[in-house]
Amino acid sequence: MSNDMYDVVQIGYGPVGQTMAALLGKAGHRVAVFERWPELFGKARAGHVDHEIMRIFQSVGAADAVEEDAARATKYEFRNAAGELLLSFDWDFDGISGWPSDYIVYQPTIETALHDAVSQLPTVEIHQGWEAVAIEPQNDHVDITLRRVGRSAVGKKVVTDEERTVSARYVIGADGANSFVRDIIGTDQHDFGFQETWLVLDLRPTMPLHFDFDNGQICDPTRPHCLFQLGKRHRRFEFCLLPGETPEQMSDPATAWALVKQYGVTPDNAELVRHAVYTFKSKLADTWMDSRLLLIGDAAHVMPPFMGQGMCSGVRDANNLAWKLDTVLRGLSDPAILESYRDERAPHVSSIINMSIEAGKISCTTDPSVAAARDEAFRTGQVPPPPPFPHLESGILATTDVNTRLRGQLAPQGRIALDGREGRFDDLLGTGWTLLISGHIVPEFSGEQQATLDRLNVRVVAVADSAINSAATDIDGYYTKYFAANAVTAVLYRPDFYIFGAADDLAAVGTLIDELGSLVPPRVQAALA
Structure with a gap:
C-alpha cells in the first residue's frame, strides 16, 4: 500500500x-x-x-x-420559423431554495x-x-x-x-x-436513442448587442438553432448540422461568422472565443x-x-x-x-x-412538413404541457404514518434573524440534517431518538415570527406561509436539501426521528469503510 x-x-x-x-x-x-x-x-x-x-x-x-x-433568466422560449411561440419555460420567480x-x-x-x-x-x-x-x-x-x-x-x-x-x-x-x-x-x-450534432459558438461582444428575440430556440426546419446569454459578458449561438454537412466544414471560423451574420454579429462587434461541433447524446x-x-x-x-x-x-x-x-x-x-x-x-x-x-425533438426538426404539423399541434393546443420537474421518489425517505406529501421535495430556504444577525438560513446556521419546526415549541425526544439526532448531528431549529425561546425569527414570513400552505408543523430534511419527511403535528415528529434511525443505521462494526 x-x-x-x-x-x-x-x-x-x-x-x-x-x-x-x-x-x-x-x-x-x-x-x-x-x-x-x-x-x-x-x-x-x-x-x-x-x-x-x-x-x-x-x-x-x-x-x-x-x-x-x-x-437572471426570466423565460426560455421555443419559437417557430415565423416567430410564433410554441413553448415557454417561465423562469421569472424565486425558487424554494432561496435563490432566483x-x-x-x-x-x-x-x-x-x-x-x-x-x-x-x-x-x-x-x-x-x-x-x-x-x-x-x-x-x-x-x-x-x-x-x-x-x-x-x-x-x-x-x-x-x-x-x-x-x-x-x-x-x-x-x-x-x-x-x-x-x-x-x-x-x-x-x-x-437521441443523438444530434450541433455547432456551438461562444462570443464576447465588444459593443452592446440587442436582439428582438433572446434566450431560446428557433425551431426553423431550414436550420434549427438557438441563442442565449452566457452570463453578463458572453453570448452563445448553436446551429444544427444539416444532412451532408461535416464537422470539419462547420468548424471553420468563416462558417461561424456566416451563420451569425443574420443577427448582425460580425468581427466588428464581437470576438469569437470558442467554436466546436458537439454530438449531443443521451445515456x-x-x-x-x-x-x-x-x-x-x-x-x-x-x-x-x-x-x-x-x-x-x-x-x-x-x-x-x-x-x-x-x-x-x-x-x-x-x-x-x-x-x-x-x-x-x-x-x-x-x-x-x-x-x-x-x-x-421540438427543435431538431428539419422536415418542413413535420415542422408544419408540429406548429399546428402547438397552435391548436394538442400538445400537453411539459411534466413537472422531478423530485426523489424512493430511497432514504420516510415511509411510515407521517405526512408524505412533501417527501422527496426540496426544502425551503428563507431569510432569518438569529443572535443579532440576518441572512439566508444556511448562511447563519449551516447545512446538514435539519429538523425545522414551526413556532416556539420543540418537542421532547426519547433517549433513542436523541441518540439518533446526536449521531447524525441533526440540527433542531424552531422558526417563528419572534425570537421567543431562542427561536429563529422568520423575517419575511416565508416559513410561516410555507408551513401553512402545506398544513405541516415540521419538516426533516437531508444534507442535500431533500425532505426526508414532514409531520402534521409535534406528536408525529418522533416518528420521523425513529425512521431516520432505521434508514440511516449506525455502522456495523464488522463492515468495512
Missing part, C-alpha cells in the same frame, strides 16, 4: 468534481483530486443553473462569486469560483496535469496509478513516463463522458458504484442540452453522494447506505433526460 493514503481520490476536476471536492473537503475529509488538464478548462460548456444548484454552491461558499457574472429560479451563466466563472473555494480547504489537494492509467481495488482500499501529462510543441497532450501511485478508501470518477473510472467498473450504458450508466469506485456527473449520465440540466444533474449527484460518503467515512453509518445513491439519482436523471429529449 502506498504511503499516500487518502479518504477519497477523485479523478476529474470540472464543475461537478469541484463541487464534490468542496463538499468532502468542507466535511474535513482528506481528498486528492487528479485532473489530466494542467489548468482549469476555461471554456464554456454548460450555460444554465437553477435555484437548487445555487443553494449547493452557497453551501461551499461559491454562490456569490457565481452570481456576480450570472444573468434560474440563471444563465458562463461556465469558466463557475469553475473559478469553485476552484477558489476548494483551494481554501486544507484537507484537499489538487493535482492538475495527471492522468489515471490504472485502478486496482483491494479489500479495504483502492490503489491508483497516475502519469504526468505534458504538452507537445504544438499543444497536444502527451502522457509522460513520470508515474506515481496513491491509495484511497474510495475513488470517485468525475472524469466525464469518456470516463476511465467507468471503464474500470465495466458497466454498460442505456442509450435513450445512463447501468452501474454507478462497484465496491469502492463511484461515478458522478457525465461519467454516470449524459443528456441533450435542451433543458440546461446536464451540469446541474452532476452537481446534484455530488450533493447526494457527499453526505452519504461523509457518514460512512466518519463511521456514523453502514457503507450499505451508499447503495441508495444510484437508486435515488438514476430515476431523477432519467426523467430529466427524457424531458430534454422531448424538448430537443
